[in-house]
Amino acid sequence: MYYNSLIETIGNTPLVKLNRLAEGIKGTVLVKVEYFNPGNSMKDRMALKMIEDAEKAGILKPGGTIIEGTSGNTGMGLALVAIAKGYKCIFTLADKQSQEKIDILRAMGAEVIVCPTNVSPEDPRSYYSVAKKLNKDIPNSFYPNQYDNMSNTAAHYETTGPEIWKQTEGKITHYAAGVGTGGSMCGTTKYLKEQNPDVISVGIDTYGSVFKKYKETGIFDENEIYPYMTEGIGEDILPKNVDFSLIDNFIKVTDKDGAIMTRRLAREEGLFVGWSCGSAVHGALEYAKENLKEDDMMVIILPDHGTRYLAKVYNDNWMKDHGFLEARDFATAKDIIT
Numbered sequence: 435m436y437y438n439s440l441i442e443t444i445g446n447t448p449l450v451k452l453n454r455l456a457e458g459i460k461g462t463v464l465v466k467v468e469y470f471n472p473g474n475s476m477k478d479r480m481a482l483k484m485i486e487d488a489e490k491a492g493i494l495k496p497g498g499t500i501i502e503g504t505s506g507n508t509g510m511g512l513a514l515v516a517i518a519k520g521y522k523c524i525f526t527l528a529d530k531q532s533q534e535k536i537d538i539l540r541a542m543g544a545e546v547i548v549c550p551t552n553v554s555p556e557d558p559r560s561y562y563s564v565a566k567k568l569n570k571d572i573p574n575s576f577y578p579n580q581y582d583n584m585s586n587t588a589a590h591y592e593t594t595g596p597e598i599w600k601q602t603e604g605k606i607t608h609y610a611a612g613v614g615t616g617g618s619m620c621g622t623t624k625y626l627k628e629q630n631p632d633v634i635s636v637g638i639d640t641y642g643s644v645f646k647k648y649k650e651t652g653i654f655d656e657n658e659i660y661p662y663m664t665e666g667i668g669e670d671i672l673p674k675n676v677d678f679s680l681i682d683n684f685i686k687v688t689d690k691d692g693a694i695m696t697r698r699l700a701r702e703e704g705l706f707v708g709w710s711c712g713s714a715v716h717g718a719l720e721y722a723k724e725n726l727k728e729d730d731m732m733v734i735i736l737p738d739h740g741t742r743y744l745a746k747v748y749n750d751n752w753m754k755d756h757g758f759l760e761a762r763d764f765a766t767a768k769d770i771i772t
């Protein structure tokens with residue numbers, strides 16, 4: 435048995451029980467391991483859907499160029515779908531993103547333009563603005579705009595939600611996900627709440643992002659916006675894919691807590707995953723400790739793989755330089771013996 439194209443291998447990722455990290459929590463905690471997708475992240479799902487919807491709508495024509503502002507994973511998904519379908523890709527990224535992510539996109543034949551992180555989205559130098567300008571200037575180009583393109587939510591409504599419903603045999607009671615564009619949280623939650631309106635969703639946000647305050651007060655507070663390091667979640671804009679009515683709770687997680695939990699996922703569960711996975715698990719377990727009951731079943735989505743973070747959260751010196759590890763974590767066998 436074989437697949438006619440790599441894109442046929444997107445989706446149908448495994449659901450795995452958290453054993454050690456969920457000790458002491460009532461109920462069952464499961465994780466959906468999205469690095470099993472061919473681009474090693476859940477963003478393959480929406481990349482495929484955005485491209486196929488654009489083809490159907492006649493917006494993307496043969497030989498066209500796909501231009502997107504992406505933190506890396508969407509770019510990887512778009513690049514592999516573009517290769518299968520014969521399109522060119524140009525990506526704009528903020529300079530806080532891992533060098534690995536940039537290298538991977540270039541390895542996939544894409545052109546990558548690195549833009550400054552700490553400028554407002556309206557600034558002509560921002561990765562949003564540069565992508566929009568290239569789209570205007572380059573003929574036969576398509577700008578998917580993952581933030582406001584509803585094919586993003588639709589991909590998770592059509593695939594991630596039904597997979598989780600089937601895999602849990604309808605027993606899921608809580609769904610937790612980091613929120614960036616909002617597609618994975620809102621598409622999946624929409625499907626799950628349609629099956630069972632009692633399913634509760636927990637959105638994971640970062641310090642430095644506007645989501646939690648906006649949900650709780652309806653105020654877009656610019657004071658909430660400041661630089662942070664976690665990649666892929668939290669925003670300084672309100673993307674159309676974030677439907678606040680579908681997100682029951684928001685929990686903010688610090689860069690440090692997310693980074694430490696990411697390393698614990700690798701060491702204690704064997705799950706070598708990305709930084710936002712640690713944030714999602716840290717926030718979701720905090721919620722689960724207080725709220726889960728014996729028969730409850732929580733699913734946490736783990737968006738991507740750890741290779742993209744080797745020089746950051748998986749690097750001891752980087753962790754120490756950022757104050758994320760204590761000196762005692764650095765004791766080597768030699769320090770202890772002498």
Ligand code: PMP
Nearest residue numbers: 613614615616617618666710737
């Ligand atoms: N984690 C990572 C690593 C991501 O790349 C993204 C996508 N921005 C997310 C989480 C959040 O997913 P979504 O955009 O669907 O909200």
